Amino acid sequence: MQLSRLTDLGLRAMMRLAVGSAERERVTTRLIARQVRASERSVARVIAQLTDLGLVAPQRGRAGGLRLTETGRAATVGGIARRLDGAFDTAECAGDRLCARGGPCQLRTALDEAREVFYRDLDRYRIGDLVHRHTAAELDSATTELIRTTLPLIGERIDEITALFYRRMFAAHPELARDRFNRGNQQQGSQQRALAASIATFAAHLVDPALPDPRRMLARIGHKHASLGVTADEYRIVHEHLFAAIVEVLGAQVVTSEVAAAWDRVYWLMADTLIELERTLYERAGVRPGDVFREARVVEREEDPAGPVTLVLESANPAEPLPGFLPGQYISVAAELPDGARQLRQYSLTGDPGRGRLGIAVRRVLATDHSPEGEVSAWLHDTVAVGDRLQITLPFGDLVLGTAAETPVVLVSAGIGVTPMVGMLEYLVAADRARRTVVLHADHSADTHPLRLRVRRLIGELTDVTYRTWYRDRGDGRIDLTGVDLPADADFYLCGGAGFLRSVRAQLAAAGIPDHRVHFELFTPTDWLVHGR
Secondary structure, three states, X not given: OOOOHHHHHHHHHHHHHHHHHHOOOOEOHHHHHHHHOOOHHHHHHHHHHHHHOOOEEEOOOOOOOEEEOHHHHHOEHHHHHHHHHOOOOOOOOOOOOXXXXXXXXXXXXXXXXXXXXXXXXXXXXXXXXXXXXOOHHHOOHHHHHHHHHHHHHHHHOHHHHXXXXXXXHHHHXXXXXXXXXXXXXHHHOHHHHHHXXXXXXXXXXXXXXXXXXXXXHHHHHHHHHHHHOOOHHHHHHHHHHXXXXXXXXXXXXXXXXXXXXXXXXXXHHHHHHHHHHHHHHHHHHOOOOOOOEEEEEEEEEEEOOOOOEEEEEEEOOOOOOOOOOOOOOEEEEEEEOOXXXXXXXXXXXXXXXXXXXXXXXXXXXXXXXXXOOOHHHHHHHHHOOOOOEEEEEOOEOOOOOOOOOOXXXXXXXXXXXXXXXXXXXXXXXXXXXXXXXXXXXXXXXXOOOOOHXXXXXXXXXXXXXXXXXXXXXXXXXXXXXXXXXXXXXXXXXXXXXXXXXXXXXXXXXXXXXXXXXXXXXXXXXXXOHHHOO
């Protein structure tokens, strides 16, 4: 059976809307037309029909756009196809006339029955199942069984494998250690743990789809990669040295040609998913893959009483202004260090998205018994002044405020995790100040609370806001949501350290908040988050 052109276009449009909903992106008829390679008129026609069917609706609010309705999200693919095809005839017959052979023609009936079988098979899927779905169905049974039996073996030695992988790769490509990867995270081993956890989580989901879906993990990785300018060629480098490390650690007796082929399949399923995601992010930004760096000039520098330094950036080329951004996104900043290294770090954007400037707040990362001083934060604090030029990237990041929604917003942060919340508050003040907002923050004290005065000024301009802080020096203890009136239909945005995020996510789950309403960011490699804990 073959879908009609209308149905094919309608399903592709709904899939694009499903992706936009998952990534909190504004999706328009024009965007869909460009990405599915159809005329805007054809897409507008099918969107109108999907709207009449109650599957799609216009977004309310300043940003506009389109969204899937609850009915659209719940509809099966077969059900959508039935409604779009309508009375479409599978046989080009004229009424109920007799066929040339005499007697009632049964061709239409037979084809209609076949079409219904086709639809019933499609009823097994919903639109969300067609978007970034990776399960054992993508592996044949023999490959699935090989992954299932060898996953524990690789899991037991994964830390050795990833450590050897990075040593091999950096020996062959020292420029990656110098200019791409975070040297501080490498020294602490956090980058190695994050890579190990992401591969293990993806492989485990392939052989057991009941385990946590890795799509959120992959979206976070994809945005980070886009902010670093990662391209498809670099996945081949990773593949070469990762598989050499697996063989060296486990031995050729364990990593037979069949086992190697099975894990090769897993790697490229994950890599291809990330490559496609990153391609979409680059396309959305209007640039070629990897072409994300721009030169900016520091136009303001302000020292915050709690320690961070705020830098306001403009394009160094007035003819090419810096792009806008979505509240909650970040940029990468390149630091040209004294030893010749070009280290990259991500900083959340704190300014008004509509001003044509980009603002970041940088906390100096001090050395501890377990970690070195933050070399990029120290460089920005000690050497960068008004008038200096910096290499920065275009904005990326998947912790993005739902600007088209009308639901309440709850912003929960700890320490320097307040920075993306400031960007969200700036947007709300500028464009949606009547929206119900709850702002919660935990810190050591009022004196160490970053951007505290700015936050208080911004919430003072909102018309329906609750604000509460927890400071350890006054005995408040850890953030506790049991005494907070949390709107049941709110979207929650979290940013802070690992322990903070574990605690708050557990409290929200205990309060019955659906997981899809909880969005979070962590300023370190997310090795524990990929498991969904």
